[in-house]
Amino acid sequence: MEIAFDRMLNALKAVGEETRLRILALFRTGELTVTELVTILRQSQPRVSRHLRLLCEAGLLERYREGTWIFYRLAEGGPEGDMARAIMQYIPFSEQILRHDGERLAEIKAERKERATRYFSENAEDWDRIRTLYVSEDEVEKILLEVTADMKIDDFLDVGTGTGRILEVFAPRIGRGTGIDLSREMLSVARVNLERAKLHNCQVRQGDMYDLALADQSVDLILIHQVLHFADDPSAALREASRLLRPNGRVIVVDFAPHTLEYLRDEQAHRRLGFKDTEVIGWLEQVGLKSDPVIHLKGTELDLSIWVAH
Ligand SMILES: C[S@@+](CC[C@H](N)C(=O)[O-])C[C@H]1O[C@@H](n2cnc3c(N)ncnc32)[C@H](O)[C@@H]1O
Structure with missing residues (x-):
């Protein structure tokens, strides 16, 4: 699928920055909230929100609000979403900084799982x-x-x-x-x-x-x-x-x-x-x-x- 020249340039500019490439790499699976991304990246909420806004405006990520939580995920459909998935294949996940991000992401997922499991263990009866x-x-x-x-x-x-x-x-x-x-x-x-x-x-x-x-x-x-x-x-x-x-x-x-x-x-x-x-x-x-x-x-x-x- 082709993509318009200016849109392609925009998308590449958006990921052509260290934190934003790190953010994209975190979306290999699933969806994340801003709070979770702030914890993983160890940067302030306004900075992370700004990066997320740029990635969304470039069409690589999409955002949706559900109650008081805002979720982000890879854009579905649209050439920029496909581009994001294509870039994902080339991301060097073994690079130290991305490995650390991945470890913190895994910790967050384990905490979430632990919360749900605790609820059910307390309420099984x-x-x-x-x-x-x-x-x-x-x-x-x-x-x-x-x-x-x-x-x-x-x-x-x-x-x-x-x-x-x-x-x-x-x-x-x-x-x-x-x-x-x-x-x-x-x-x-x-x-x-x-x-x-x-x-x-x-x-x-x-x-x-x-x-x-x-x-x-x-x-x-x-x-x-x-x-x-x-x-x-x-x-x-x-x-x-x-x-x-x-x-x-x-x-x-x-x-x-x-x-x-x-x-x-x-x-x-x-x-x-x-x-x-x-x-x-x-x-x-x-x-x-x-x-x-x-x-x-x-x-x-x-x-x-x-x-x-x-
Ligand atoms: C709301 S209960 C529904 C149970 C059952 N299906 C019913 O309708 O009564 C959700 C169940 O999903 C289980 N669960 C949550 N996350 C899970 C996961 N990742 N893998 C397997 N089970 C999970 C919980 O332990 C819990 O028993």
Whole structure:
């Protein structure tokens, strides 16, 4: 794809500076807030914000506000976004300064993961009550069974299984079910629940949604139910899910529609305040999946969206 001469010059000028090249390098994966970038780069917020503004104006990064948080990520679509990805391939990540930035980025990601894991370890026993606070789960479960009624499901995977409720719902419909979760405490509750319900075709184990440690093309149906809003890189989680999918398999994402309940960040470790339809559809398309028309459900305080992707 060609790019207009002045736009190309602008983009190259924007990255042709040490801090801004360091910033670009940090966007190899996922999205970051200004506060996180300030911590990594150890520069003042006004300076970092100025660099970010220049990178956005040049079309290399894009910014979006969600409540009081502002996120940045590589621009999607557009020749400058493609250029940023092309430049990424040549970045010498082993260079000392970039290695240190990468280490601090990894620390930030580990802290985030630790926060979410702490929340779930403290609330594991109570989760089955909390999960029904915002939407009628009966209705969601009914829809999930309806949209998969035509499928033969030998292998089922529930990513971020928590207390294993989704496994319980699908158990009678599937050959084998696996639930994967980061939190050992949630998994302990899930084991008790599966045992109590005598669901011997389901098992759970600890793992990470970014690295599910299962064979390529080994699963027919993957559910990601109320998990993506904890992810710092939702597109990477969907890429990993798509790797596991058999031909004709499906991935179903259930998550909140965009909302303004900022306190969920502090109280329940949410990172994202819901997702726009197009955002998730875009990530699915990037990994070769096509979403059916998105299903929307009204909740008491929060609305829910269901993306069924083939
Ligand atoms: C809101 S709960 C939803 C649980 C379950 N899917 C349900 O609907 O009841 C989110 C779950 O995602 C898990 N989780 C968060 N980050 C994860 C990750 N990187 N990999 C695997 N599980 C993760 C949490 O431990 C938690 O159990």
